[in-house]
Amino acid sequence: MAATVNRNAVSIFMQVFRLFHKNSDNLMKYVCYCNLHCTSTFEQDGQKGMKGRKLSSQLWLKRHMDDPYVKRARLKNYRCRSAFKLIEIDDRYRILRPGGYVIDCGAAPGSWMQVAVERTRDVSTGGPQPTHSIARVIGVDIIGFPPVDEAKAFANSDFTLPETQKTILQYLQGRKVDAVLSDMAPNATGHKAMDHENIIDLCKSALRFSRAVLRPDGTFLCKIWKGGLEKDFMQEIQQFFKSVKFVKPLASRMDSAEGYLLSRGYKGLPDKT
């Protein structure tokens, strides 16, 4: 009996371990959506919410409920704890400014967009930006997500497809933007090296796009999972930006390979001669 319990405990621990370490993007999506949908139901149900769930789900929910960033996100009405990653980076490096234009790649469920809307709102006009103009914050995601007030969302759109990028450029009508953010995370395969390559590919796509759309001196911020290729990628970025550095906000879990490359001072496109 005791041996069976122990075997079950080990097997559950391994499942949780795998979930946290190999599927961090799935986990993040789940965290995000739990913040939106599941947690309140769970809180309302109290202990009933725990009963009938697998131990692995119970552990996950407990960690989620105890997470101070999840609590703060709920208090501040952010859709996802990720909001605090951008808040921390922006508090420290000032990448969002009132009146600025921002493109958010991998935007669902929309907490970075919420932060970007708050921080780019033109304080001189006193209120929300006019709805007839181009939205200051444009978000794109391969999955669907609810609209964000004062922002433009391109949902169910794969950012890496040329037609998606063309649609965003058409929407901008030639306007250059101040910052391109990418919190895009591919579906984890469970194979660390492959997941690392996949996220670097997404970053490269965002970098190419940012070169077409950023104003000179603009900012490019992208999420990576460390794994080796980021060094070459940082060198690639350095051709186009005055500086690039690896940043890991406190809100990014210490046990994850996640971090962000912050590239500032876009050098602009070379003059056509």
Ligand SMILES: C[S@@+](CC[C@H](N)C(=O)[O-])C[C@H]1O[C@@H](n2cnc3c(N)ncnc32)[C@H](O)[C@@H]1O
């Ligand atoms: C960590 S979540 C982003 C969370 C978001 N920053 C927030 O705060 O609400 C990563 C997102 O990247 C999106 N993604 C992954 N591949 C993508 C692609 N090719 N095009 C657009 N979005 C993509 C996923 O659908 C997912 O919603």
